[in-house]
Every structure is written in C-alpha cells, then in structure tokens.
Amino acid sequence: MGTWANVLFAASNWFVGEWGAEWVTLNENLLTLFTVTFKTTNHLDLSCNKLAMVIVDSTKVDFRCDINETVTQIILTGPGVKSICSLYISGGRNVALHQSAEQTSTYTENTKSYFASLAVDGNTNCYFYNGSTSHTGSEPNPSWTLTLDTPRVVNRFVIYNRADGAINRLKNFNLTAFDINSKAVWSYQDQNPETALIYKFTRFESDPVSKIRIIPTSKETYDIQYILTLCEVLMYGDCVPGSWGLECNKTCPVECPGSCHQGTGTCFICQGRSDPPLCNTACPSGQWGPNCTNQCGISCYNASCDRTTGQCDKGCNGFINPPFCNTECGINTWGPNCQFYCRTNCYNMSCNKVTGVCNSGCIGYMDPPNCIVGK
Missing domain, CATH: 2.60.40 (Immunoglobulin-like)
Incomplete structure (x- = not known):
C-alpha cells in the first residue's frame, strides 16, 4: 500500500x-x-x-x-x-425492472404480440423480431405507462430505442412522472435534433414517483398515425426516506425513522441516541436529536429535555408553557414555570426571569442585582 x-x-x-x-x-x-x-x-x-x-x-x-x-x-x-x-x-438501482406496464394498444404480427411489459423485462437486445420491444398499434394518441409497486425517488432515466428501423417514432418523445395521487411532478421533453438509439437524462427533484407515462410526438414518413415502440426503459433511484428493502416495503427502525440504510435497514443516524448503526446508547442529559448533536434549550429546567424531540421534559425555567417553553414569564414572575414572584426589594419588582436577581436595581438596598445589603 x-x-x-x-x-x-x-x-x-x-x-x-x-x-x-x-x-x-x-x-x-x-x-x-x-x-x-x-x-x-x-x-x-x-x-x-x-x-x-x-x-x-x-x-x-x-x-x-x-x-x-x-x-x-x-x-x-x-x-x-x-x-x-x-x-x-x-x-441507484433500476427500479423499473418487471414493474407493471401498460399501453393504449398492442401491435400483433404473425400471432406475436408486442406487449408493454417487454420494455421492462431487462432485455436490451433491441432488434424488433427478437421479441423484446413493446409496440403500440397505429392510433391518434398512443402512450406507454409504468406503475411502480411502491413510490421511489428516481434520479436518472435510460431509454433504449428500437435498433433495426423505425427509430424516428421515438424522436422528441415526452415523459411525465406522477406521484401517488396521479399528480404530475416532473416532465421531460426530448429536444435532440437527431434520433438516438439510447436516451439518457437526469432528474434532480426528490419528489417520490409512482408512475411515468411516455408519449410520442414524431412519426416515420410512411406512418399515418402515431406509433410508440420501446426496447427497454430503465429508471435509477431508490426507496423514499423512511423505507428500505429490495421492494422498499420495510420501515426504518424507530431509532432512525427518516433515514436508514436502504439495503439493510441499519441506521445512518440515531434519533435520541449516539451510536449508529446500533442506536442503543441514549443521549446524555442535556443533549438530544440526531446522534445527540443538539443541546437542550436554556429555557428547559436544569437543561433537561426529551432526547428525541428536544421538548422540555421537566418543565421550563424563565418560561411558562411546558413542554415548549417559548412564552416568557410575565411581569414580576420568574423561575421554574414562572412560579415565583420577584422580590419587593427589586426596583419596580423587576427581576431576571431565570435567576430572580434584580435586573433594574434595588429599592432600599445598595447591592444590585442581589439587593440584600441595606443602606
């Protein structure tokens, strides 16, 4: 080495x-x-x-x-x-492989049907009569749709065109991605002046994708209507945050609900604990959050807070509304949950909301902020 x-x-x-x-x-x-x-x-x-x-x-x-x-x-x-x-x-991995595909019509020749599923069978031998290319019939508005069994975060697309002719049918195609509610979340319009055998393009958005649809916008000169042929469609990505597994159907552990290893389910980050991937060591007193990287707020009594949420679990100090502790004590009050009144020897009965010492000076005493030594 x-x-x-x-x-x-x-x-x-x-x-x-x-x-x-x-x-x-x-x-x-x-x-x-x-x-x-x-x-x-x-x-x-x-x-x-x-x-x-x-x-x-x-x-x-x-x-x-x-x-x-x-x-x-x-x-x-x-x-x-x-x-x-x-x-x-x-x-990422090809999350399109063997997923549910359908098209608006299917072309059949010599008893062989060129189904939508042929475009996600893993075969990139793109010669038509080898039987691994999807093919619609001739129609006004053909389309090919792929539906994932569970939403995925998709970052990259690779589309193989038919290799032995009629390749212009895929030129300037449109691909739209949809979420689980069938709302369009992303669209790609091919702008290449020349038809390609392999199209590669990326998606930078992180919205989960549940479905994509491909629509042709070009024809061969001899075509009367539009026809869509696809050799193979690949979508690279992974599980949405919070899930893991080959099928993305497993939930991350409670110790790291939003982020775990997508192959093994082990924790990258421990919520309220300090030792990924095991996550069996609780945060020490005064610390909370992912890998115990946050300090409990000064508004928490004795700087004590919930190790997961950061909320004050033993009440407030100088604040009045546990567990949030974001409303300061009112005038003339201080201490844990504002249970004490400022002393009468504080000027205007004004004192520090946390310590109770006289912020604005003394009445009848000469040693602010403590105000315990008489004149």
Missing part, C-alpha cells in the same frame, strides 16, 4: 442524485477517516451534502451523499486513503 494523501477517480460523466459508496479497508482503525468531495462538469468543487455513514463490518463502511449534480471526479482524502482495498460506487 502507499501513503497517499488523496485518491481521485475520474469518469466522462457521472450523475449523482443520492450517491453511495462502500469502502473496503485493510485497517479497521482507519475505517471512517475519509473525506469525500466531487468536481462537477464545470470543474467546481462540491462537498458531500447530508453525509450518512454506516459501518457494515470491521472492514467496510457505507457512505451516502445527497448530490444533485453531474460530476466527473470523486476525490477521497484523509489518513484512511492509504488503507483502501476496494471502492464500490452506486447511483
């Missing part, structure tokens, strides 16, 4: 929506001693946003970043670089 300060990986074009990587190291003491940065196609430096990390075992660690950019370089720095054995990079 070397003692490199950094390692750079370059590619012609990587899209990163939720970027994931797994390092395999030879030294478990260096397992997490990495920093990851990126360079965009415009040569701008980009940091790892919303870094999530889970230790897989004594030699593997999984990192994830939210990066809505196209990047050309991934740069690793830090002491752990010298111990890297392997690096695996993922931009």
Whole structure:
C-alpha cells in the first residue's frame, strides 16, 4: 500500500442524485477517516451534502451523499486513503425492472404480440423480431405507462430505442412522472435534433414517483398515425426516506425513522441516541436529536429535555408553557414555570426571569442585582 494523501477517480460523466459508496479497508482503525468531495462538469468543487455513514463490518463502511449534480471526479482524502482495498460506487438501482406496464394498444404480427411489459423485462437486445420491444398499434394518441409497486425517488432515466428501423417514432418523445395521487411532478421533453438509439437524462427533484407515462410526438414518413415502440426503459433511484428493502416495503427502525440504510435497514443516524448503526446508547442529559448533536434549550429546567424531540421534559425555567417553553414569564414572575414572584426589594419588582436577581436595581438596598445589603 502507499501513503497517499488523496485518491481521485475520474469518469466522462457521472450523475449523482443520492450517491453511495462502500469502502473496503485493510485497517479497521482507519475505517471512517475519509473525506469525500466531487468536481462537477464545470470543474467546481462540491462537498458531500447530508453525509450518512454506516459501518457494515470491521472492514467496510457505507457512505451516502445527497448530490444533485453531474460530476466527473470523486476525490477521497484523509489518513484512511492509504488503507483502501476496494471502492464500490452506486447511483441507484433500476427500479423499473418487471414493474407493471401498460399501453393504449398492442401491435400483433404473425400471432406475436408486442406487449408493454417487454420494455421492462431487462432485455436490451433491441432488434424488433427478437421479441423484446413493446409496440403500440397505429392510433391518434398512443402512450406507454409504468406503475411502480411502491413510490421511489428516481434520479436518472435510460431509454433504449428500437435498433433495426423505425427509430424516428421515438424522436422528441415526452415523459411525465406522477406521484401517488396521479399528480404530475416532473416532465421531460426530448429536444435532440437527431434520433438516438439510447436516451439518457437526469432528474434532480426528490419528489417520490409512482408512475411515468411516455408519449410520442414524431412519426416515420410512411406512418399515418402515431406509433410508440420501446426496447427497454430503465429508471435509477431508490426507496423514499423512511423505507428500505429490495421492494422498499420495510420501515426504518424507530431509532432512525427518516433515514436508514436502504439495503439493510441499519441506521445512518440515531434519533435520541449516539451510536449508529446500533442506536442503543441514549443521549446524555442535556443533549438530544440526531446522534445527540443538539443541546437542550436554556429555557428547559436544569437543561433537561426529551432526547428525541428536544421538548422540555421537566418543565421550563424563565418560561411558562411546558413542554415548549417559548412564552416568557410575565411581569414580576420568574423561575421554574414562572412560579415565583420577584422580590419587593427589586426596583419596580423587576427581576431576571431565570435567576430572580434584580435586573433594574434595588429599592432600599445598595447591592444590585442581589439587593440584600441595606443602606
């Protein structure tokens, strides 16, 4: 091994929506001693946003970043670089494979029907008579629709056109994505002047997608009406936050309800606990939130708060409305839940809402703010 300060990986074009990587190291003491940065196609430096990390075992660690950019370089720095054995990079999985597809009509030739499902069967042999291309009949408004079994966050699309002719039917197609309520959340209109055999495009929005619809806008010169043919449609993405599993039908643990490893369900972040991925060490007194990174508010009595919500669990100090403790004590009152009155030896009976000392001076006493020594 070397003692490199950094390692750079370059590619012609990587899209990163939720970027994931797994390092395999030879030294478990260096397992997490990495920093990851990126360079965009415009040569701008980009940091790892919303870094999530889970230790897989004594030699593997999984990192994830939210990066809505196209990047050309991934740069690793830090002491752990010298111990890297392997690096695996993922931009998501094909969530369209074998999902429910339908089209407005189906073309049949010599008893062979070219169903909508042929465009999500995993076969990218795009010669028509090999039987792996969907094909509508000739009609005024054909369309092809894919419905996912559960909503997914989709970042990238790859569409394979028919390869042996009639390729102009897909030119300038329109793709619309819908949410679970059939509301359109995103649309892509192909603007390429030339017809392509493979179309690749990205989506930067994070709204979950439940369904997509593809509509043709072009015809071959000999076509009377529109016809839509698709060899294969791939959609890369992953589960929506809070779910995990191959089918995204499992719920993240209560310790990390909004963020867990989408392959294993282990926690990147522990809510009210400090030790991901196990999440079995509760936050110490005075701390709360994800990985115990927040301090209980000064308005909480004895700086004590709920380890998950941050709300004051033992009442307020200088405030009157537990557990929120965001309404200050009224005039002349102070202390836990404002139960005490300011002393009469405070000027105008005005005192500090937390400590009770005389903020505005004394009446008949000479030692503000305590006001206990007579004149």
